[in-house]
Amino acid sequence: MSVGRIGLYIFLAGAALFFAIPLLIVVMTSLKPMDEIRAGSIFAWPMAPGFAAWVKAWSSACTGLACNGIQVGFWNSFQILIPSVVLSVSAGAINGYALAQWKPPGANMLLTALMLGAFIPYQVILYPMVKIMSNVGLYNSLPGIVAIHIIFGLPVMTLIFRNFYAGLPDELLKAARVDGAGFWRIFWEIMLPISVNILVVAVILQVTGIWNDYLLGLIFAGREYAPMTVQLNLIVNSQMGEQEHNVNMAATLLTALPPLLVYVASGRYFVRGITAGAVKG
Amino acid sequence: MRSLAARLVLSPTALITLVCFYGCAVWTAYISLTRSSFFPNYEFSGIAQYTRLFSTERWNVAYANMFIFGVLLVAGALALGIILALMIDRNVRGEGFFRTIMLYPLAMSFIVTGLAWQWVLSPSIGVQHFVRDLGFPDFTFDWVARQDRAIYTLVFAGVWHQAGLIMAIMLAGLRGVDRDIWKATRIEGIPVWRVYLGIVLPMLRPLVVTCVVLLSVAVVKSYDLVVAMTGGGPGFASDLPGKFVVEFSFERANIGQASAAAVVMLGSIFAALAPYFYIEMRRKAT
Amino acid sequence: MSVNVQGLRKSYGALDVLKDINLDVREGEFTVLLGPSGCGKSTLLSAIAGLDPINAGRIDIAGIDVTDRDPAARGIAMVFQSYALYPTMTVRGNMTFGLRVKRLPKPEIEKRLTWAADMLQITDLLDRKPGQLSGGQRQRVAIGRALVQQARVFLFDEPLSNLDAKLRAEMRVEIKRLHRELAPTVVYVTHDQIEAMTLASRIAVMRGGRIEQYATPDELYERPATLFVAGFVGAPAMNFLPVILRGGVAELGALRIPLDAYRFTSPPADGTPAVLGVRPEHVTIGGPGVAVATETLFMEPMGADTLGWFQLGAQRLSARLAPQLARGIDGAQTVALDIANASIFDQATELRL
Ligand SMILES: Nc1ncnc2c1ncn2[C@@H]1O[C@H](COP(=O)(O)OP(=O)(O)O)[C@@H](O)[C@H]1O
Ligand SMILES: [Mg+2]
Numbered sequence: 001m002s003v004g005r006i007g008l009y010i011f012l013a014g015a016a017l018f019f020a021i022p023l024l025i026v027v028m029t030s031l032k033p034m035d036e037i038r039a040g041s042i043f044a045w046p047m048a049p050g051f052a053a054w055v056k057a058w059s060s061a062c063t064g065l066a067c068n069g070i071q072v073g074f075w076n077s078f079q080i081l082i083p084s085v086v087l088s089v090s091a092g093a094i095n096g097y098a099l100a101q102w103k104p105p106g107a108n109m110l111l112t113a114l115m116l117g118a119f120i121p122y123q124v125i126l127y128p129m130v131k132i133m134s135n136v137g138l139y140n141s142l143p144g145i146v147a148i149h150i151i152f153g154l155p156v157m158t159l160i161f162r163n164f165y166a167g168l169p170d171e172l173l174k175a176a177r178v179d180g181a182g183f184w185r186i187f188w189e190i191m192l193p194i195s196v197n198i199l200v201v202a203v204i205l206q207v208t209g210i211w212n213d214y215l216l217g218l219i220f221a222g223r224e225y226a227p228m229t230v231q232l233n234l235i236v237n238s239q240m241g242e243q244e245h246n247v248n249m250a251a252t253l254l255t256a257l258p259p260l261l262v263y264v265a266s267g268r269y270f271v272r273g274i275t276a277g278a279v280k281g
Numbered sequence: 282m283r284s285l286a287a288r289l290v291l292s293p294t295a296l297i298t299l300v301c302f303y304g305c306a307v308w309t310a311y312i313s314l315t316r317s318s319f320f321p322n323y324e325f326s327g328i329a330q331y332t333r334l335f336s337t338e339r340w341n342v343a344y345a346n347m348f349i350f351g352v353l354l355v356a357g358a359l360a361l362g363i364i365l366a367l368m369i370d371r372n373v374r375g376e377g378f379f380r381t382i383m384l385y386p387l388a389m390s391f392i393v394t395g396l397a398w399q400w401v402l403s404p405s406i407g408v409q410h411f412v413r414d415l416g417f418p419d420f421t422f423d424w425v426a427r428q429d430r431a432i433y434t435l436v437f438a439g440v441w442h443q444a445g446l447i448m449a450i451m452l453a454g455l456r457g458v459d460r461d462i463w464k465a466t467r468i469e470g471i472p473v474w475r476v477y478l479g480i481v482l483p484m485l486r487p488l489v490v491t492c493v494v495l496l497s498v499a500v501v502k503s504y505d506l507v508v509a510m511t512g513g514g515p516g517f518a519s520d521l522p523g524k525f526v527v528e529f530s531f532e533r534a535n536i537g538q539a540s541a542a543a544v545v546m547l548g549s550i551f552a553a554l555a556p557y558f559y560i561e562m563r564r565k566a567t
Numbered sequence: 568m569s570v571n572v573q574g575l576r577k578s579y580g581a582l583d584v585l586k587d588i589n590l591d592v593r594e595g596e597f598t599v600l601l602g603p604s605g606c607g608k609s610t611l612l613s614a615i616a617g618l619d620p621i622n623a624g625r626i627d628i629a630g631i632d633v634t635d636r637d638p639a640a641r642g643i644a645m646v647f648q649s650y651a652l653y654p655t656m657t658v659r660g661n662m663t664f665g666l667r668v669k670r671l672p673k674p675e676i677e678k679r680l681t682w683a684a685d686m687l688q689i690t691d692l693l694d695r696k697p698g699q700l701s702g703g704q705r706q707r708v709a710i711g712r713a714l715v716q717q718a719r720v721f722l723f724d725e726p727l728s729n730l731d732a733k734l735r736a737e738m739r740v741e742i743k744r745l746h747r748e749l750a751p752t753v754v755y756v757t758h759d760q761i762e763a764m765t766l767a768s769r770i771a772v773m774r775g776g777r778i779e780q781y782a783t784p785d786e787l788y789e790r791p792a793t794l795f796v797a798g799f800v801g802a803p804a805m806n807f808l809p810v811i812l813r814g815g816v817a818e819l820g821a822l823r824i825p826l827d828a829y830r831f832t833s834p835p836a837d838g839t840p841a842v843l844g845v846r847p848e849h850v851t852i853g854g855p856g857v858a859v860a861t862e863t864l865f866m867e868p869m870g871a872d873t874l875g876w877f878q879l880g881a882q883r884l885s886a887r888l889a890p891q892l893a894r895g896i897d898g899a900q901t902v903a904l905d906i907a908n909a910s911i912f913d914q915a916t917e918l919r920l
Contacts, residue, residue, distance in 0.1 A: 008368050015365060016382050019441065022397035023385070029400070041411040042400065095294050102287035110295050117302035119550055121502045123526040124543040125305035127312070127536060132301070151301050154294060171651035171724075174618050175712075179665030180639030183286035189664070193655035212390030214505040219531065229392045233509055236396055245406060248396070256393040263388035264381075271380075271449050274387050 030054060030250035037245050053246035057254060061247050063226075063234040070251045073231030077211055077258075080227055083146045085206045088153035092202060095154070096161025097191050101173045102183070111162065118155035122215055133220060140222025148220045149210050157202055164198040165191065197269075204266050205273040208259040228255045306547065309540045317537035330541035340542060343520040346432045347549070350521065351500035353433070357440040358496055359489070362447025367477060369448070370455045380452075384445040391442065395509025398438035399425060431511050431519035435503075438510055443499065447492050454488040455481065490556050497553035501546055522546050568629035568642070568719040568752050569594050570615060575624030577610055584610045586776040588624070592769075597746055597753045599763040602773035603799070608756040611773070612724050615754060617641050628720060639669075641720075644713035648725040650705045652697040652712075659693040662712045676715075683714040686745070703734045710745070723755040727762060739765060760800055764788070772796045790910065794917040797844045797910055803874055806850065806884050808843040809914070817843050817911070820880045824857050828907040831920055840914035847874060849905035850886035852896070856905035863900050866893050877902055 025042050031049035032040075059069040066072070099107050129148070130139060138144030168191075176186045217227035226234075232255045236248045263270050316326040334340050365383060369376055386394065401407045404423040412420040424430035458481055466476045482489075504523035507513055513520040522542055529539035570592040577585040584607045592598045600608045613619045615626060617638040626634050633641045652661050662683065666676045684690040687707045697705055706726065713721055726742075727735045743766060746753060757763055763770050764784045771781040772795070780792040791797035797805050810817035810824070812835045817824040824843070835841065849856070861877035861884060868874075873893035875886045877900060886902060911920045 005371075008371065008373065012365075012368055012373060012379055015361070016379060019382050019386060019445070022394075022401055022441065025401055026397050037406065041414050042406050043411045091294070094290055098287035098290045102284045104284035104287045104291065106295075107291075110291060110298065113298050113303070114294075117298055119498060119554060120302055120306055121523065121543070121546050121550060123502075123504070123523055123530075124309050124547045125302065126527070126543075127530045127539065128305035128308040129301065132305075151297055154297060155302075158294065169649045169651060171647040171649050172653070174613070174616070174638075175645065175647055175651035176653070176664070177618060178616060178638045178643065178645045179712075180637075180668040181664070183290075185668065190653050190655075208388055212392070214390065214392050214508070215527065219527075229390050229505075232396070233392055237509070237512060245400070249400070252393050252396050256389050259388040259390070260385065263385055270388065271384060274384075274446060275450055275453070 026249045026252055030057075030246055030253055032246055034244060034246055042245075053244075053250040054254070056244075057235075057247045057250035061235050061244075061251055063231045064238060070228060070231055070235060070254055073226060073228035074254065076221070076225045076231075077217075077228040079142060080145050080149065080217070080221065080225065081207065081210050084149035084153070084210050085203060087146070088150045088157050088206055089199065089202045091150060091154060092157025092161045093192070093195065093199065094187065095158040096163075096165050097187055098183075099158065100162045100165035101168070101186075101191070111159075114155040114158055118159065122152070126215075126219060130219065139220065140224070142221075142225050145217060145221040145225060145227075148216050149213070152216065153206060153209070157206070160202055160205070161195070161198060164195065168194075200266070200269050201273040204262055204270055207262055208270075208273075211259050310544050310547075312536060313540035313544045315537065317540070319534050319536070321536055330537045331545075334538055334541045334545070337538070339517045339520060340522075340525060340538075342517055343522050343525045344545070346520060347500065347503075347522050349432055350435055350439070350503070351497060353436040354439040354443070354500055355493055355496045357436060358443040358447050359492055361440060361444040362492070363451050363482075363489075365444065365448040366451035366455055369452055371473075380449075383448055386442045387445050389442070391503075391505035392509040394438050394442050395506045395511075398434070398441070399510045402434050402437070425511060426515060428515050428518040431515060435507060435510060435519060438506060439500075439503075442506075443496060446495070450488060450492055451485065454485045458484060487560060490560055494554060494557045498550060501549045501553060522549070569627070570598075570720060570752060570754060571627040571630075572611075572615065573625045573627075575611070575614060575626070576622045577607075577614060577619070578622055584776050585614070585621075588776075588778060590771060590778060590781065592752055592754060594752055595750045597755065597766055597768045599767035599770045600754065600756045600773055601760060601763040601770050601799075602758065604758055606773045607776045608758075608773055609724050612645075612722050612754060612756050616643055616645055616722055639665075642718055643720045643722055644716040644718035645722040646709045646713050646724070646726045648728055650697075650709040650729075652705060652708060654697055657694050657696055658689065658700070658708050658711075661697065661708060662693075662715050665712070665716055679715040679717065683711045686714060686748075687711050687741075702730055703738065706730060706734075706738055707741075710742070714745075714749075718751070720752045720754070723753065725756055725758070728757070728759070735762075742766065760802065764800075772799060774799075789908070790919070791844075792919050794842055794844070794912040797912065801846060803847050803885055803887070805844045805846050805910070806882075808845070808879075808882055808884075810841050810843045812839045812841050812911070812920075813837050817841070819843070819882070822859065822880060824859070824904065824906070826906055826911070828856070828905075829909060829911060831911070833920060835913065835920050839920075841920060842912045842914055844910040844912065845884075845904050845906075846908070847885045847887040849908045850877075850884055851903050851905065852886070852888065852892060852900070854903045854905060856903040856907070858901050858903050861900050861902055863897050866896070868893070 028046050029037060029042050030053050031046040031051070033050070033052065036047060057069060058071050060067055061069045098104070099111060133139040133144050133148070138147060172190065173186065176190055181189070212229065213227065214229040214233070217230050221227060232251055235251050312321055313330050314325060314327065316322045316324045316329070369379060373379065402422070402425045404410065404426055409420060409422040412422070425434045462480065463476070466480065502523060503521050504527065507519060507521050507524055511519040513524050522545065526539050526542045526546065529535045529542065572588055572590040575585055575588040576583070588611060600611060602608055610619065614621050617633065617636055625632060628641055628643070653664065656664065659680065662680055663676050666679065684693060687710060689704065689707050689711060692700060692704060692708070697708070700708065709726065727738050730738060739762060755766060767784055769781060769783055770787050772779045772787065774795050780787060780796045787796065787800055791800060798807070808819055810819045814837060815826050817826055859879060861879045864876040864878055864883065866873050866875050868890060872887045873890045875888045875893055875896060877884045877886065884902065912918060913920055
């Protein structure tokens with residue numbers, strides 16, 4: 001091995017350490033009792049690892065006044081996640097198909113509008129959206145936050161599927177039309193079966209995106225349906241008295257776990273998802 | 282009509298796009314030109330909200346922070362991402378391992394990222410505490426808690442979160458380079474680093490621009506990271522426009538100021554997108 | 568069933584892709600649309616199929632106006648360049664999809680499937696997915712999917728262009744056989760003139776959204792109606808000599824070529840600039856026609872023939888020669904231009920004179 005290559009591996013190992021350290025610290029600290037944290041350093045290996053902090057974080061940590069643990073947030077996030085992902089991915093798939101394959105008049109305009117819409121910061125439309133949502137009676141409710149996730153997911157989801165369907169040969173649709181199939185039949189029987197990969201990518205993107213969302217949940221879900229990220233921040237940043245670092249870090253890990261599992265399980269799809277979501281076309 | 286079904290299917294999307302994205306943005310822009318404060322007040326007042334905004338110290342700090350944070354984050358994430366991509370492109374062993382570990386931060390929310398880094402950098406339990414315990418009692422690294430340094434700690438967390446994305450995008454680009462180019466340069470005996478600097482990276486320039494745009498847009502939109510990591514503090518030393526707008530919209534309830542600040546954010550987004558449009562236009566022109 | 572297109576116009580935005588197309592395909596006829604890529608062949612075919620809306624004109628199939636009908640209601644079947652097989656369905660699923668959509672009874676579907684699979688010798692492949700088939704097999708399935716429709720009008724859009732040369736020749740014969748056995752009306756798009764010449768009963772040569780000539784292959788080859796057709800059809804290409812027509816003589820620089828043998832369709836005025844087109848096989852050594860003095864340039868052996876190149880004044884002239892004859896040729900050489908079989912076009916209008 002040449003000197004250059006050794007240097008390369010040393011640099012890569014250093015970088016790997018940089019990426020790993022925050023997670024390692026959070027994991028190690030969450031397994032320690034508070035005494036050990038006070039006495040030692042967060043970089044030290046836990047002497048007697050235990051899950052006490054995890055249990056407390058899950059079931060009895062305090063978010064403001066209530067002390068029911070982060071499990072409340074977990075179930076809220078879960079209830080928000082499922083319908084939001086299913087509906088926003090479906091909407092994206094159908095929209096993308098209609099735009100790319102049927103090219104109705106105005107398709108390009110809608111596409112441009114969506115593409116630019118994807119760049120508008122939430123902050124710019126937050127206040128009017130709150131007004132609209134409370135006017136239709138959905139503000140601070142589960143259907144409300146689901147609707148918000150669908151709306152804000154619309155540009156990226158539509159663009160991902162549009163790009164996929166635009167990559168198919170036009171002749172596929174033509175052949176199916178000569179065969180006499182209509183809009184929906186072609187979607188169900190021909191387009192959807194070949195979209196499995198892109199569906200997986202879109203689902204991963206939305207699952208991680210919606211689970212990790214903080215701002216929309218904070219504003220639109222209301223106290224009752226506050227998602228896990230919001231509850232986590234409450235637990236950690238509004239605690240009075242001495243910080244229970246182990247409980248905080250356990251709660252953090254519990255919040256990070258679902259998307260991390262998705263990441264580990266999905267491998268390459270995840271990378272495709274984030275690059276597709278980021279590059280937007 | 283052949284596309285009737287398609288039009289029907291797309292009409293809710295078109296309506297939502299029009300109302301929720303553009304309609305709301307125009308609404309916000311309109312509010313920013315009125316006398317609104319606690320309640321919306323639709324009396325026109327020109328650019329008064331903006332002059333007031335730019336004479337508010339907190340906003341000026343937040344707005345300046347956006348540039349400090351932005352320049353450092355873009356430079357840092359881009360440099361680290363590209364270097365990592367180049368290294369991984371050199372057929373390293375354990376590529377899968379390195380990729381996995383560099384990309385997992387992207388699966389974490391900014392809230393989680395912010396909290397984890399807050400602990401790493403916390404003077405009482407983090408790096409400073411650790412190094413002091415190693416036998417350097419005078420070592421200080423308390424940037425998170427310092428007025429003049431807190432904003433820089435956000436950069437650590439931001440680079441940590443985003444470098445993997447840049448690495449993935451650039452690596453895909455590197456792998457997409459025609460293999461014949463590598464063969465040709467080997468035959469001509471050009472050293473590897475010159476091929477990267479002189480040929481391959483210039484080929485990937487559009488990709489680099491994309492990365493810069495992506496990162497810049499992320500900077501303008503930044504919100505959760507600062508909420509979790511510093512809470513904008515100490516005081517409002519590490520505040521960012523995204524946080525300013527949310528707080529003035531909902532907690533401090535000054536809709537006029539919040540709207541003006543939001544419009545400035547939107548303008549900043551367009552400025553960040555400008556290089557992209559420029560490239561697109563040049564591509565169409567040729 | 569006949570296919571009749573009248574006054575068809577089609578544009579994409581400002582781009583006029585089809586400009587006043589008239590085409591009359593008789594029952595059982597094999598019509599080929601031939602032209603360079605981008606000239607509007609596929610667009611015309613899509614218009615006949617009803618896949619794209621048109622701006623003006625009318626399309627009749629079997630004497631019925633189908634201009635406003637859906638593709639599936641026009642009694643047509645279509646084969647595409649990329650085959651457009653449904654990737655997740657088996658061959659069986661691909662071939663029967665259209666029949667299932669039309670809710671044909673099961674036994675009838677099965678009967679047609681067996682018949683078509685038999686006809687194309689793809690019975691063994693019925694349970695495979697398109698991804699598991701070779702190019703030639705995919706092509707057969709695509710044709711099979713059209714066959715089961717038992718349509719009387721078949722539309723083909725460059726069906727062989729994705730195959731290698733050998734398979735292409737094989738499938739050409741196969742398509743010819745199917746046409747002989749089933750005698751459907753066919754409109755077939757290609758940019759390959761060999762395909763056009765071998766398959767067609769009539770060829771419509773297209774250029775820039777217009778049909779330049781619609782005629783049998785022989786007529787097209789022997790009496791091209793326009794300069795473009797003359798140049799596009801035939802390989803090696805026709806020789807074009809720029810001449811001035813004066814008193815029954817073509818002036819090529821100082822050279823005078825008498826045109827007594829040529830049958831003008833419309834006698835030109837004196838002094839008309841024109842193009843004299845002579846196919847390489849009508850440039851001979853010692854054959855009939857007008858003898859001209861040339862200088863030998865070089866020989867290109869092509870197997871059955873050798874293409875000889877000669878300098879005639881400022882022009883180059885190619886001649887299709889027998890290889891034995893070509894071997895002895897060098898230096899100054901007198902060649903004969905067979906004017907009786909030549910074509911003359913008005914330089915300005917590019918129309919045959
Ligand atoms: N959907 C479309 N939108 C815009 N222009 C098109 C479209 N389809 C075809 N064209 C243009 O119409 C012309 C004819 O295309 P086509 O019929 O596909 O040509 P051919 O099949 O003869 O190669 C081309 O210039 C092409 O660019
Ligand atoms: Mg074509």
